[in-house]
Amino acid sequence: MSQLLLDVNELTMRFGGLLAVNSVNLSVKHRQIVSIIGPNGAGKTTVFNCLSGFYIPTDGSVMFNGQQLAGLKDFQISRKGLVRTFQHVRLFSKMTVIENMLVAQHRHLNTNLFAGMFKTPAYRRLEKEAMDRAVYWLEEVNLLQHANRAAGNLAYGQQRKLEIARCMSTQPQLLLLDEPAAGLNPNETKELDQLIVRLRDEHEISILLIEHDMGLVMGISDHIYVIAQGTPLAEGSPDEVKQNPDVIKAYLGES
């Protein structure tokens, strides 16, 4: 498959006078883990917001699976198979873990009111499929034993994993993870590391990752983009990026 899964050209986002994202180019191939790194306030989350339809970019084009995303609403983009997580966990906290998983599959279910009232065979089949998928992904992230607990009562690391499982149950092709390792302990980070690799290798999806944990990023990325103050600074394989003098300067200059 030579075609690019995600192809972003000259993406620009302005907030009044602030140029938050400045002509960023990105591309993600099938079955790739691509990372975006950069100091705080560099505009990484803003890039995600533009890709997922939460912001309308000032300029530039986003192609997903050979299709323009401009003009699509956030929920339509997610239905095309581009799903994101958030820098701050956003779960349906009062609902149970399993309910969180089922809500995510809303569009795969039979939402016809009459089908639901009369529990038609088609409705039941889809409910069962959704339940099976939910159970499958909860098992993958080791949360099955908590299925009937309120999501808000899980430990922080579990909430992070649930968010990823919830995204996966929508059957995406590209998963956007915004700082998934933030706040995790070393063990949990290692688990996350393995999970992301497994998503690529076994489930054959692509991942676009924003992360500050350099060990994680350098270990699993196929390609890395560095942005600083909204502007592309460097890109390449982990080794290339590590040795890039501009990157070293930006990172040392910051800290």
Place this chain on the structure above:
Amino acid sequence: MRGSLYNAVFAAGITLVLACLMLGVRLGAEGTTLTVYGAGADRWEWILAGVGLVFLSQLFSTQLGRLSSRIPRPDLGTLKPQEATWKAIKPWLLAALVVGLLVWPFMVSRGAVDLATLTLIYIMLGLGLNIVVGLAGLLDLGYVAFYAVGAYTYALLSEYFGFSFWACLPIAALLAAAFGFILGFPVLRLRGDYLAIVTLGFGEMIRILLNNWTSITGGPNGISGIEKPTLFGLEFSRRASEGTQTFHEFFGIEYSSGQKVIFLYLIAVLLVIVVIYLINRLMRMPIGRAWEALREDEIACRSLGLNRTVIKLSAFTLGASTAGFAGCFFAARQGFISPESFIFIESAIILAIVVLGGMGSQIGVILAAIVMTVLPELAREFSDYRMLMFGLLMVVMMRWRPEGLVPMKRPHLELK
């Protein structure tokens, strides 16, 4: 201590001012002029005692709090039987409850049955608003508008076109749903306070429209002589109107006006059971889960491919249709409706039912509806201070059980 002294003085002052205005003076007409009367000495004593009580309770609030925390609270959870036994006896309990509801009216007074019917109407309204406020988290202060739409649908269709109650029930629900849809559109982007204000305005608009469209709705005079429901064409009146038969003639029994009251009550029971069943199913369907998800986190919903427009509109529409249902029945029961029945206070009472009950919880809403309709009836002598008691109840609830009478319990899903 300084802080609580300040608090106590402040609270006592407020109490004094409010009590003077609400209890201490009274307006009366003397010929054509209004005069202000002061209250008698005994009432002033009561007011001063109340102010003193507020002062002391605020002054020693921390000590009181410590005392009250020492009072052991009964753990209601342990009263409920084990999950397995509960499952086994639940159908029996429900059956007993339904039979009880059906038999009970034949053993009590007319007034009691009538009150029960009113309670059932509020249960329906509470359950409907629970969809919008409790589940979808959209604060709707104009819910009474849909109730009015339902009531006027039946009243007008019956008056001008001779439609029967049973035919009007679905029509009223549909029409109210349509109004819910219309209101839903402009408020899609609004949240919280803004949404509350717009829905409040909508409720008033409908009421003012009904008040001023005199040629059709009869304006403030309302519509009277609305047909009562019939049982398969049998009327519940002393004498049959042309071409029909009455219930007591058909069965060859003595006429009594109580039959009609009981019949209306039974219809209400039927409607409430239908509404409970339907909403219960909805809550377990994808749409019900989506409502709650929207309440919990709208942004996460959007990121997962849920169309919030459809979800919000469906909540508004289905909530409104329940009110339409209740309104249609209300018109039939009263036989007379006017815009007076659909003022803002009604919306506030229905909202209070939902909040008191425990947002989202059906059993809670039912209990709260009973409390809110039966209590004022029991405390008839105090009817002047109904709003005062209402406020007190709210304050007590917020202190004692901020999550409502029966907080919503999450369903336990079998994973298979």
